[in-house]
Amino acid sequence: MTAPVRQRKPRQLSGRPGLYTSYAQHVRLLNTRPKLLAVGAIALLAFVLPWLVADETLSLLGVAMAASIGAIGLNIVTGYAGQVSLGHAFFLAIGAYTASAVSGAPDDDTIGFGVTNVLVWLLAAGLVAAVFGVLVAPLATRLRGLYLAIVTLGLVFLGEHIFAEWQALTGGAGVGRPGPVPVLFGVELNSSGDVLTSDQKLYLLMLVSLVVFGLLARNLARSKVGRAFAAIRDRDIAAEVIGVNLTRYKVIAFAVSSFYAGCAGALVYTITGFIEPSSFNLLLSVQYIAMVLIGGVATISGSIMGAFFITLLPALTRQLPTVAPFISEDASSPLNVFQVETVLYGLLIIGFLIFEPRGLYGIWIRIRNYWKAWPFSY
Amino acid sequence: MRELLSSFLAGLGQGSVYALLALGFVIIYKSMRVISFAQPALMLAGAVLVSYLVGPFGFILAVILGVAGTALLGLGIERTVIRPMVGKPVFVVAIITLGIDIALRVVINGFIGTDVRQVGDPWGFARVSLFGVTVQERYIAMFVTTAVVITVLFAFFKYTRLGLATRAAAFDQETALAQGISVSSVFALAWAIAGGLAAVAGTFVATGAGIDQQLWIIALKALPAIILGGLDSLGGAVIGGLSIGVVESLVATYQLDYAPWLGDNFSVVSPYVVMLLVLLVKPYGLFGTREVERV
Numbered sequence: 001m002t003a004p005v006r007q008r009k010p011r012q013l014s015g016r017p018g019l020y021t022s023y024a025q026h027v028r029l030l031n032t033r034p035k036l037l038a039v040g041a042i043a044l045l046a047f048v049l050p051w052l053v054a055d056e057t058l059s060l061l062g063v064a065m066a067a068s069i070g071a072i073g074l075n076i077v078t079g080y081a082g083q084v085s086l087g088h089a090f091f092l093a094i095g096a097y098t099a100s101a102v103s104g105a106p107d108d109d110t111i112g113f114g115v116t117n118v119l120v121w122l123l124a125a126g127l128v129a130a131v132f133g134v135l136v137a138p139l140a141t142r143l144r145g146l147y148l149a150i151v152t153l154g155l156v157f158l159g160e161h162i163f164a165e166w167q168a169l170t171g172g173a174g175v176g177r178p179g180p181v182p183v184l185f186g187v188e189l190n191s192s193g194d195v196l197t198s199d200q201k202l203y204l205l206m207l208v209s210l211v212v213f214g215l216l217a218r219n220l221a222r223s224k225v226g227r228a229f230a231a232i233r234d235r236d237i238a239a240e241v242i243g244v245n246l247t248r249y250k251v252i253a254f255a256v257s258s259f260y261a262g263c264a265g266a267l268v269y270t271i272t273g274f275i276e277p278s279s280f281n282l283l284l285s286v287q288y289i290a291m292v293l294i295g296g297v298a299t300i301s302g303s304i305m306g307a308f309f310i311t312l313l314p315a316l317t318r319q320l321p322t323v324a325p326f327i328s329e330d331a332s333s334p335l336n337v338f339q340v341e342t343v344l345y346g347l348l349i350i351g352f353l354i355f356e357p358r359g360l361y362g363i364w365i366r367i368r369n370y371w372k373a374w375p376f377s378y
Numbered sequence: 379m380r381e382l383l384s385s386f387l388a389g390l391g392q393g394s395v396y397a398l399l400a401l402g403f404v405i406i407y408k409s410m411r412v413i414s415f416a417q418p419a420l421m422l423a424g425a426v427l428v429s430y431l432v433g434p435f436g437f438i439l440a441v442i443l444g445v446a447g448t449a450l451l452g453l454g455i456e457r458t459v460i461r462p463m464v465g466k467p468v469f470v471v472a473i474i475t476l477g478i479d480i481a482l483r484v485v486i487n488g489f490i491g492t493d494v495r496q497v498g499d500p501w502g503f504a505r506v507s508l509f510g511v512t513v514q515e516r517y518i519a520m521f522v523t524t525a526v527v528i529t530v531l532f533a534f535f536k537y538t539r540l541g542l543a544t545r546a547a548a549f550d551q552e553t554a555l556a557q558g559i560s561v562s563s564v565f566a567l568a569w570a571i572a573g574g575l576a577a578v579a580g581t582f583v584a585t586g587a588g589i590d591q592q593l594w595i596i597a598l599k600a601l602p603a604i605i606l607g608g609l610d611s612l613g614g615a616v617i618g619g620l621s622i623g624v625v626e627s628l629v630a631t632y633q634l635d636y637a638p639w640l641g642d643n644f645s646v647v648s649p650y651v652v653m654l655l656v657l658l659v660k661p662y663g664l665f666g667t668r669e670v671e672r673v
Contacts (some may be wrong), residue, residue, distance in 0.1 A: 084469050118556060138658075139654075139657060139658070140660070142661045143655070143657060143661055145468065145469065145470060146413045146469070146472060146609070147609070147661065148410075148603065149472065150413070150601045151605075151606055151653070151654065151657060153598070153601065154602065154650035154653050154654060155650075157598075157647050157650050158650050158651070158654075160647075161641065161643070161646065161647040162641075164641075166641075203632075231482065283480075286476060286480065289476070290474060294475065324595065339484045339487075339488065342480060342481075342484045343480075343481045343485070345477070345480055345481075346476075346477040346478065346479070346480035346481030346482075346484075347477065347478075348477075349473060349474065349477035350474050350478065351471060351476040353463070353470050353474050353477075354459075354462055354463065354474070358468070
């Protein structure tokens with residue numbers, strides 16, 4: 001009688017970080033110990049940060065985190081599924097307006113239903129945006145590449161017109177309306193309490209949202225759906241031949257992406273507290289494209305890096321006049337920080353696409369690979 | 379009836395501007411398979427250049443110099459930024475042109491300033507009566523100039539050696555290379571022509587109300603025009619541009635009477651609605667070639 005074969009749990013061999021003995025190990029989120037430690041350290045730092053830095057910085061970081069959610073959404077449809085969308089601003093706007101309409105005060109000038117629970121309006125913002133994403137998706141199934149880019153660009157212009165004209169919802173061009181009102185478990189997040197200030201509370205809301213949305217997206221990317229997206233991106237006809245249902249997965253990609261955009265729009269304007277209809281223009285879409293391209297196409301961590309980079313860029317350029325006195329802070333003078341900022345968006349997009357198409361994520365990979373083989377890195 | 383005709387003629391005038399811009403898009407698309415989102419910046423550059431040159435040189439000479447200058451600018455963009463990207467995915471190149479557009483427009487806006495600049499055209503808002511219908515003179519000028527420019531352009535592509543080379547390169551780059559055609563100079567030529575056309579269009583757009591920092595948005599209306607006509611059809615671009623102009627003008631005239639719920643200024647976005655409707659029915663436009671692709 002043979003001894004029963006003991007099924008050993010596959011484990012990672014120490015000192016062999018690249019060797020996987022099972023598929024589960026290969027697709028694990030934190031597949032190496034250094035990654036586990038680094039991610040843990042970053043998460044810990046992020047959670048104690050509200051007690052370490054000033055409130056203005058927190059509010060800026062909060063916007064960056066909310067923008068990260070939007071960038072992840074754009075990366076799902078453009079990076080993972082390869083469907084170029086210049087219409088992200090439109091979906092951000094839908095999310096922002098849904099959330100503020102659901103949570104707004106009923107007796108205000110603009111539409112409001114007074115449901116201030118964050119969970120309710122966040123979900124509503126995502127779902128309404130997702131519905132619009134599904135409505136746009138049939139175009140994506142009929143069109144490819146640049147045709148789709150132009151159509152989604154048209155969407156931004158149509159959206160701008162609708163938001164400027166629908167004054168009952170948006171307050172109209174130049175007037176605007178207040179952003180969503182966040183209340184979670186009976187705590188008003190946008191007013192300072194005894195324990196935490198409003199900026200600290202909002203920062204924590206954004207952090208938790210980003211972690212949840214980031215994990216969900218990362219899991220989507222390594223599932224069957226994510227592999228279908230990659231197949232469609234790399235060669236849509238070949239994907240169809242091997243049995244990927246193009247219509248279905250393009251609809252899923254647009255729905256998920258718009259859901260993320262809707263939530264991001266709602267969260268960003270919770271922090272800024274005010275929505276002006278003309279802010280959802282082509283430049284906003286381009287900013288999100290820039291986040292994805294500068295951060296790293298088809299990576300979640302890259303989207304986050306890109307969103308932080310683009311959101312914090314204005315804060316950096318505002319410091320320029322102290323270093324370079326010929327750049328003025330005054331918007332009406334010939335060379336000012338606002339111009340430098342916009343030029344930088346353009347130049348950074350061009351520069352990254354020409355010199356480092358994998359974006360910030362690619363730079364990180366290069367640094368990592370250099371030290372992996374150090375001192376024999378050549 | 380008179381209102382309809384007058385609106386139709388104004389639409390044809392405005393549409394011929396869209397047609398010029400659309401031709402620029404299509405010429406670049408046919409040669410490199412890329413949509414250049416830098417057209418708005420080139421159009422603005424042309425208009426601003428004319429507005430600066432019109433003082434010392436007079437209108438006609440200023441337009442000619444402006445066209446030459448903008449063509450050079452297009453050429454410069456192609457040489458410095460687009461050339462390193464040949465062979466990369468078209469989406470990447472398209473986004474690069476978007477980056478160029480943003481960066482370039484900031485520089486041009488610096489030259490515009492906060493005032494409205496005038497191109498000093500001889501027409502202004504003057505009107506003339508044509509077969510009993512009143513039309514602004516500038517619309518007639520737009521239509522005639524566009525007709526001449528397009529005729530010259532089509533003749534160039536059909537009868538000259540360089541035009542033949544351009545068509546060959548658009549048809550099949552590798553075979554064209556094998557026949558001794560310099561594909562790189564064809565690319566450069568395409569950008570130069572697109573720049574020149576954009577400058578003419580920019581000058582006409584700026585007639586009447588002048589140049590302000592929002593003028594560039596008009597150039598994007600050529601996108602619905604090229605979608606309508608099909609991305610790779612020169613004739614389609616002209617017809618698409620004219621139709622978009624007419625649709626926009628008719629909507630501007632009648633929409634507030636018949637469909638006021640669409641809001642003020644709906645005519646500005648009506649080209650995009652037309653584009654969406656056309657794409658749902660004919661995904662490659664009216665005259666575009668259906669892509670046949672092998673795995």
